[in-house]
Amino acid sequence: MRESVVRWVVHITALIMAIGIPIVIGAFVVAHRIPLMKLAFTNPLLLIPYALVYAGWGEIWDIIAANWVLHGSIGIRRFTNEFINNKKLRRIVNILIIIFILIEGLAMVYSLIAVPL
Amino acid sequence: MGEKSTLKSGRGFGEWFRTLNRERVLAMLHKITGIYMVLWLFPRPWIVIASGHWSTLLVFDSTPIGKALAILFVVFFLFHGLNGLRIVLIELGIISGRPIRHPINPVPALRESRTHKWAILLIITIAIIGGIYAAYITIFGIAQISQLIPTR
Incomplete structure (x- = not known):
């Protein structure tokens, strides 16, 4: 994947969180x-995530949490890349990050x- | 050509402190807050799955250490979000303007606009006031779900 696409993913996940968190909290406040x-x-x-889980809004919060995992994992990738100046090793780290996104994302959703x- | 790397990065923490100006300090803080948030957040689903219920974490978050770590998370979240928004707005050319192509004079692409200066001032103000408020409600705010939602 091109680095410009990765950058866009970082931006989009950040914007989904920035817009999504107030929307979820606002909807929760109105509903309850x-x-x-x-x-x-x-x-x-207490509100995030305990009250949301308590009220059965875990599935809705999952959308934001999954974005959180994706955004954070790309952040880890960027951080680790600052310590690596070998292209092969970077490729390995990229694969490990994808595996990490899947495992951490599934754990978060579950x-x-x-x-x- | 051999496999010898031509990548210029890979200098780790040393690169963060090489030259310090306002933009680089903000970038450094952005990374530090991001690392803290990842370390605070990512083990949580595993603790929840291992213990079988969320109340284990809720009990920990109610202890003084848990609250101190939570305050740092909330304050760092506020800073990271605001600074991230500033970075997105710069990259989209909204608050710093797009690079100008002058036929003769070299115009710096990363020149600073008045809007950008106001954005930084706004971020610092919101981060300080919001940070103090967020820390206060994290310590003294309602911490019982029954007080927030009386009935399921």
């Missing part, structure tokens, strides 16, 4: 009629859907 003052004084980590609070 949580007062805004209460929301403003809630530990953000934990949000199948594991109860």
